[in-house]
Amino acid sequence: MSAKESTFADRLLGRVSPAGLLSLVAPVTAIVFAALVTMVILGLIGAPPVDTLVAMGEYAVRPRSIVLTLNAATYFYLSALAVAIGFKMNLFNIGVDGQYRLAALTAAAVGGAVALPAPLHVALIIFVAVLVGAGWAAIAGLLKVRRGVSEVISTIMLNAIATALGSWLLNKERLAVEVAGSNNIGTKPIPASGQVPGLAIVSGTQTKVFGLILLSIAMGVLFHVVINRTRFGFDLRATGRSEPAAVASGVNVKRMILVSMILSGAVAGLVGMPQLLGSSYSYSLDFPTGLGFTGIAIALLGRNHPVGIAFGALLWAFLNTSAGILQLKKISPDIVNIMQGVIVLSVIVAYELVHRYQVAAEQRRVSRQMANTPAEEGTPA
Amino acid sequence: MSQNALATPEAPFLRPETPARRFRLTWRTLLLALGALVLLLSFTRSVTGAVDLTSAGAINAAIALAIPIGLAGLGGLWAERAGVVNIGLEGMMIMGTWCGAWGAIQFANPWAGVVAGAIGGALGGLLHAIATVTFGVDHIISGVAITILSEGVTRFLSKVTFAEMPGGGDSQSPPVPKPEVVSLPLVGDPLRALEAERWFLLSDAAGILRGLTTNVSLLTILAILLVPLSYYVLWRTAFGLRLRSCGESPVAAESLGVNVYLHKYVAVVVSGALAGLGGAFLAQVAASAYREGQTGGRGFIGLAAMIFGNWRPGGLAGGALLFGYTDALQLRRGGESVHALLLVVVILLVAVAVYQLVRQNRTRAALITGVAAVAVFVVFALTDSIPSEFTSVTPHITTLLVLSLAAQRLRPPAANGMVYRRGQGK
Amino acid sequence: MHAVVGENGAGKSTLMKILYGMQRPDEGRIRVNGAEVGFRSPGDAIGVGIGMVHQHFMLAGNLTVLENVILGSEPRKRGVAIDFGAARARIREISDSYGLGIDPDVTVEDLGVGARQRVEILKVLYRGARILILDEPTAVLVPQEVKELFANLRELVREGLTIIFISHKLDEVLSVADAITVIRRGTTVAEVDPKDVSARQLAELMVGSELPSPQTGESTVTDTVAISVRDLRVHSDGERCVVDDVSFDIRRGEVLGIAGVEGNGQAELVEAIMGMRPADGEIRLGEHDISGWTTLRRREAGIGYIPEDRHRHGLLLEAPLWENRILGHQTRRPNVKGPWIDRAGAREDTRRIVESYDVRTPGIDVDASALSGGNQQKLIVGREMSGDPVFLIASHPTRGVDVGAQAAIWDHLRAARAAGLAVLLISADLDELIGLSDTLRVILRGRIVAEVDPKDVTPERLGSAMTGAGEAA
């Protein structure tokens, strides 16, 4: 019965009290396990396992790689947060992808079309992105609440529709401008007042970290506070854990579904912002795609916890970055995909095993304590 | 006051009233619905002149486009009926495309490819089963990981196999041998002649029939047969009952001596094999070579078709067909056919509005539906083609439209997605 | 017929699960008909003729009765296909010969609890078990059904079957058992002959304390109407009327008991009053018409709710106790300050509840799922009593709870009643209903069909009123 009512996010989270060394065992086991499996795979394809990992490690600590990793992690993090909001409610928002693409496109178009003083300009662009992301997600939310359409289907379909809509908008007659001599097509570049300068926080390289990394961090903190410290967050988690119990406690579940879908979409709207305002300044054909799907993997890898997601995002970003050095060493970059898959699987398997051990230990502890309280003949442990 | 209540003699708990009308699909209603559909399409075709609505070519293409989606959906059905969510269908399908092409080339026999494709998908399924059943990992993340993994594995394998073959490359295989294509003898030409007459209903029926009976791949026939076969196995055999019981209440199944782990394993491996078969179909029938990225998200669409079909084989086949049909229409003569579909939507909306008004007495709902019908009609009347950007999403919009019009009584297996561990029953 | 008794968590179910192969013993031997056996799975136990009816139903709601019954022992045609005809015939045959009245083709989720219980028994009989284990089979049955069940069981015993039977209802045990084993904390503390003991003695063996009984004592009923329900109607899925024209008033300090066989609209009535289900009619709390209010607003206005299914409606099993304390009170102090959760306040108050309601737990940070059912129930009662409710809905407040915890919960109800609380009590335990209520109504097929004076009614008469048999006669 208990399994029936737990959310899968919670089963994943384990709900283990973070006290004690034991909580460190899980991630450490996971990393060691993943490294071992990766080395076996490298060996199988004929790449020197140790050398390769060492090369990746060395590459990872180069200043420029650090910046690249941080930058990629910035948007991965936002994407995973957007997915995690849904997961907290047992909603599976596969639509983050479409939401952020549409949001980035419209925000870029608005940003390129207006002239405003610096902070206002940025604020306007971000506001538009949030609005569009939230609006697009709201469709799925409304369909679920009003018509009972599964959000899994509706978001898959809405991703495709967002692609079509985006493609229609990204046209000379509508939001796009041509760049002379280029086969690319994009929105009018956002002027300097709408750009967010990078941060030179990594020494030894000219490349700068996205200024909006601060936004990512802030969103993580906000996520934590809202989910864990507010009434709204309590209602959200309660609904995710047990819908009937939430209903009985006075939560309006339909409203919660709609609101959390909208929030998820709002955060999804932010996903494209670091790239748009920190590097591209225009939404064009080569704007990064598929971040929404990566977000699903990272959210689950980080167990829907803001800190866990941060680690997941950094790991993912690092692996993506390291594809370059592997190729330079003539190791097929596909190995990165294989490694990502293997790491995700081994990390969660390791987590699961440690978690099982912890639950058993917790149960033993509880029953020991219970046996001791009314001092009679104790149960054999 | 108690007298009236006691008028009925039986105690209520002995004869619980079953919910008044649980919809039962009978052959009669099915045939009636099909007839109405053909009539509707035929009418629209003759009004708009969009011949593709019922042309043999469109129907044939619809089937071909629906098969991989349907197979993926069937894969999803097997896994989810046993309680394992399989979002890794896409990955298993990718494995199927690669293995299908490889097997067919390696053994110079299309059927070897079909088998290899199924095995490739099954391997993905096995991995998913190990992760979710043995290790109790969350089903979604395992599925996502498997999809990522199979992209990498197939690309890597292509480099060491196809790239070395003449006509192949890092991201595509040389041409693969295809399973044989068959037609129903003797009927093709008369039907073609009849179809060309453009008579109301008669020509349309001829077109549809010809689409169904000419140039059909043997693998298509096999895939179609898998739908009733899945129904038979899952609903009519002891094995199927046990499998489904694992998805509904694994503790109950275990308490009756059913080996839950075993059944889940079998279900997920079969699920992978079916998705892999869908992949092999893509590489061997829909195309004639493996091509990286060939699946194009069909695994996810298959999953959607399964939910659309309420976790039932017939329903998911319907979902896949709807998707395949609208996709075929938009790919063939998109602007014209999709524009004609607007008229179909208008007629359907009007029918729904009338139903809401007359049968359900929901005036407000009927009014809203009616207004929507008028709005779509205005669009239909004022335009004569749909912008090309939008025709490509016809299947997606149609799916959403159908789902939001149809009353939702989705009933996923009760223990779907739950991690089950032996002896957890209380 | 051998009875096993013991308080909650004594290990009765665990022992039975070991006998049925669902759990493995660490040591010890099991002999069946003199031969030593070692079960690896329930399949092995079924193989030697053991069948078990579990305390919690082991049924798949979305499958039909037939499918549930034959699962694992399907009759086959041609090796693979299920022979549905044969299965149906056999189920009908068993159902008729024991008067179970079960239609093999309905979906289990459409059945009431009583019928589900009979399906469970049918499952065991279908397998031709010679040794039947029944874990609290009577908890959800009315006296008539219990009587019928026992008649059936005696029939089976006469046919030479062995029955192991677990129940918390000691007079039942005394009336049917041929031998009784009392266990406490996992060990046998006594083996007695039912002829030699009284219910009171048996209870004392189980817990080592007095057997409590539900007694209200002085009437505390006042004249102020706390809640008034008028012409309440609830429709299920649009059509069927499951609560039909129900009206009643409950005054402050009054306990109104609703008696009825499960599935006659009690759950819907409660959910309608809580605002969890749309309903027609008027509900007034004090001077407010609350019919249009949301569940949250009703709770804020002072309605407390002890739900019938604590796991489904009462708790977040995977959340710590202090978060469960907040549930249902997430807009009120000491749990929140404005939009913020007041962790310190909530934790402090949880400690208070744990202490004053004697919730046996190692701390307030363990998940609710780690507590035994009785302790979970005490936590819920404590939570619902805090926040000064003016009206409390108590659905089966002591179901599955052992005698000690039962007494504690009754005490709390009595105390609150004396302080002016209006209580709507719904229970399948007729002693509890008769003992605690100031007024009793009988609900049948969604209608209030009788009003009974708890002072001069016996459980048997109440039972017949509930099935409609008594009044029709």
Place this chain on the structure above:
Amino acid sequence: GGSEEPTTSAQPSGAASSAASAATGPKVGLAYDIGGRGDQSFNDSAAAGLDKAKAELGLAETNELEAGTGETEAAKEERLRLLADGGFNPIIAVGFAYSNPVKKVATEFPDIKFAIVDDAAAAAPNISNLLFAEHEGSFLVGAAAALKSKKNHVGFVGGVQVPLINKFEAGFIAGAKAVKSDIKVDVKYLTQPPDFTGFNDPAKGKTAAEGMFDAGADVVYQAAGGSGGGVFEAAKAAKGLAIGVDSDQAKTAAPELQGVIMTSMVKKVDVAVFDFLKSFTTNSVKAGTTTYDLKADGVDYSTTGGQVDDVKSKLDEYKQKIISGELTVPDKTS
């Protein structure tokens, strides 16, 4: 691969590069767009140019890196930088998506020569822009299609609706209309950006082409990358004709399909890459735009199979008109 140990990243890169380039010929770095070597499209064509150069020009070392799906410009920049840091010079970027990255990295490494295929926007003294007049080549095959069409009805299947593929469409339509102004041209793009699966989905290509043949077209031109195979299949089944793209597909397609490919619009990326490398070895690299058009023999139609032999004279007439400037081909659809 197969060469000796590459320089390890631990070594100071500057030293490695100077040492290597001092030893023998140039170290060439090639950065592909998605798909990389073996995509049987323009990446592959670029690879062919590199292979030819390797064989004929005696390159010291080559390294080829490919892009990942959905990646950012930063990743592309990093790829170019890795090559630059690794001492590769010259560096060739394949695909317009490298426009901004090449521009950025080229300014950081003024001593390294860069080339970019399909983009003119990245301008710097050390960047050579290798452009193709796809519309001119498409014009010729459009004319060929119209000349060969018996039903006065032809079709165009584009993979993804992006400006580059629009150029093919524009040229094709112009060519067909130049022959028969009333000809009917069906156009279908398989997907919309950023969904680039339209380049990899033969099933969709087949369905779209079948639709055109069923609707009465008898020649279909495909600019759909990997989806093109489906178009050929449809042509074979409908006993129609198809036109290939990028390379001479009558040579590379499946043997049983080669017969339906009446001609292909050849885009000679290999020539451009080879020319660029050759000019590098002779120290005569020309910065800025080099347009490989009909005049420069950078685009052309193929004659394998002899199916267009009967109209060859007409086609060559058009070709001359375009070369002479008498005829200008639009590179955009109106």
